[in-house]
Amino acid sequence: MAGDQAQLVDAYCHGILPGDLGLGAFEAQLPGTAAPHTTLFDSPTGFAVRRWCPPLLGLEPHCAPARYLARRRELGAYEAARLLLRGTGIDAYLVDTGEPGDLTPPKELGAAGAARAYEIVRLEPLAQQVADTSGTVDGFLANLAEAVHGAALSAVGFSAVGFHGAGPEGPDGGEPGPPGAGQVRYAAAEWLARRPVGARPTDPVLLHHLLWNAVATGLPLSLRLPADGAGPRAAEGFLRATSGLGTDVVLLPGEPHEGAAADLAAALPHVYVGLGGDPAPVLGRTPFGKVLYAGGAAALPELYVTGARRFRAALDRLVERRVDAGDWSSADGHRVAALVGAANARRVYRLAEGRPDPRRSDSHADR
Known part of the structure; x- marks a missing residue:
């Protein structure tokens, strides 16, 4: 019922590799690890790529990987990316720019996809960049606060890759609050003294300091919680402490933690x-x-194509099942699909409505 034409806003993604890829380089970017003498094209994602992507490049579905990649190289990396991204139905991208590697920035991703693209600034590499150019502890902390504030002027949100413990307790043993100035200064001095150039912070005190600096801007904060790391329950104290401060928090849980994340979202209005x-x-x-x-x-x-297809298909099945059972009206089903697919993200991240004109080279950067 959501349908192929339903708009999506991708509330958390990254850039793409800009150049042509051979078979091995392409396969290395597919999720998972293949057994010796096997291929990741024989995986759920590999099969999904072979089903949905070849038609967007003018080939038959399920064609051989070598034939598909030959067509990709024939078109050129940019043209192939343009055709693929414009076949996703994604209307806006919220791009976390903190991934290492030569990935395209939001502006280029949006241009290729004829969609608006907005930046989500990751906190850990922001701290790394500040540390690389700061000579003293006091300079680092002052420059870090200025960098977070400056990033908030153009970004639509911040992100962090995980959550490390509950943080310091609040007054009278209450919910965790921001670390004290002395704690932060000590942690910063320890980290700056031993870090190699280019290293990102891992100290829990510094990471909590970063999170609270982001909260002070009022922009939404995305917390990526990997399947094999601390789940949403580890962040519960921080989430409760930030309730009512004006900052929405978007949990990005690994699959085993989705239920716990859903329960926290149900309990806390800003999650x-x-x-x-x-x-x-x-x-x-x-x-x-x-x-x-x-x-x-x-x-x-x-991966944008297969991800959007997979999500839409699952959402369609849910809506159709509920409507067919009489639990939801058809209008309610359409409304749920619209909320989850795009409207919630537009509201949380305060995005402009409407799809840009692909004929305008600067349209994807409109705010």
Whole structure:
């Protein structure tokens, strides 16, 4: 019911690799690890790429990987990316620019996809860049505050790759609050004294300091919580402490933590869940205005295609099942699909409505 024409806003993604790729380089960007003498094209993602991407480049579905990549090289990297991204139905990209590697910036991703593109600034590399150019602890802390404030003037949000503990307790043992100035200064001095150039912070005190600096800007904060790391429950104290401060928090949980993230979103008005897989389990546990599409794709435009297809198909199945059972009206089904696919992200990140004119070279950068 959501349909191929339904708009999506991708609330968390990354840039793509700009050049042509051979078979090995392409396969290295697919998720998972292949067994010896096997290929990642024989995987769920590999099959999805072979099903949905060849028709966008003028080939038959399920064509051989070598034939597909030959067509990709024939078109050239940019033209192939343009055709693939414009076949996703994604209307806006929220691009985390903190991934290492030569990935395209938001402006180029938006131009290729004929979509608006906005930057989400990752906090850890921002601190790394400041540390690389700061000579003293006091200079680092002052420059870091200025860098966060400056980034907030052009970005639509901040992100962090994980959550490390509950942070310092608040007054009388209450919810965790920002670390004290002395704690932050000590942690910064220790880190600056031993870090190699280019290293990102890992000290929990510094990471909490970064998070609270981001909260002070009022922009939404995305917390990526990997499947094999600390789940949303580890962040619960921080989430409760930030309630009512004006900053929305979007949890990006690994699959094992989706239920816990949904429960926190249901309990706390400023907490949301962003996910790229089947939304049905989360939508069964939290209000429909709390769930965002967040594909998380990086490097290959094909992953945007397969992610959007997978999410739409799962959302369609959920809506159709509920409507057919009489649990939802058809109008309610369409409304849920619109909320989860785009409207929630537009509201949380305060995005402009409408698709840019692809004939305008600067249209993707409109705010």
